[in-house]
Ligand SMILES: [Fe+2]
């Protein structure tokens with residue numbers, strides 16, 4: 001077993017020289033980790049290989065959901081009383097809603113930010129690959145849902161207002177966009193950590209399917225913990241201060257839109273974990289495949 005190293009808070013200060021050096025080291029990591037960008041397909045070679053592995057070696061739950069129609073009726077908007085619905089279905093609708101937000105956000109941004117050929121700076125290139133990774137996550141989530149025999153899932157746009165917000169967001173200048181972009185990555189990471197724990201309990205009677213869900217989730221988390229550090233690296237002391245203030249309201253607002261989440265997740269604990277995040281809560285085997293900013297390492 002690998003000893004867990006000591007880490008510093010994700011909100012630790014850093015100099016502009018450290019920021020530049022960390023962008024360099026992230027870019028080296030990112031190319032090795034994600035593989036080649038397949039821009040036409042919004043895909044990356046190493047991620048595609050992973051997805052192919054999951055698809056070619058499918059695992060399906062022993063039992064279908066108690067009533068799959070409940071998933072389809074509530075996955076976009078919850079129409080029934082969440083308290084009357086089994087925890088497996090609630091967990092899967094939460095996953096769908098979370099991933100759908102991600103999908104809408106990245107679809108809006110993909111058409112706006114520079115393509116790899118147009119990228120002028122290192123951070124342009126980093127952002128392009130980052131977005132392609134997020135598209136891979138949506139494909140991974142799709143595979144998670146298929147593990148529970150949910151084969152008819154479609155990724156639907158959000159309502160016009162939210163759709164518009166997601167389109168405006170990537171056009172904002174860095175000083176406005178970088179802090180919420182960092183906080184949303186951190187929210188993703190803390191959500192996945194809570195999700196990982198919940199799989200144990202909710203899918204206790206589905207050991208093979210649960211194992212597969214965790215395998216897929218861990219692929220996503222390795223990227224996500226690197227994204228947290230990478231987006232942290234975009235902000236300076238003012239951004240760090242703003243991020244701490246913004247974190248709780250942003251998490252609460254996001255999960256207000258997923259009404260079933262509160263029956264499964266402790267949102268306030270997720271907020272505390274976000275504020276306390278320092279990588280020591282992540283398993284060393286996942287960390288070994290990911291990337292951590294130098295100023296968050298002791
Ligand atoms: Fe993601």
Ligand SMILES: [Fe+2]
Pocket residue numbers: 134185188223224227
């Ligand atoms: Fe991410």
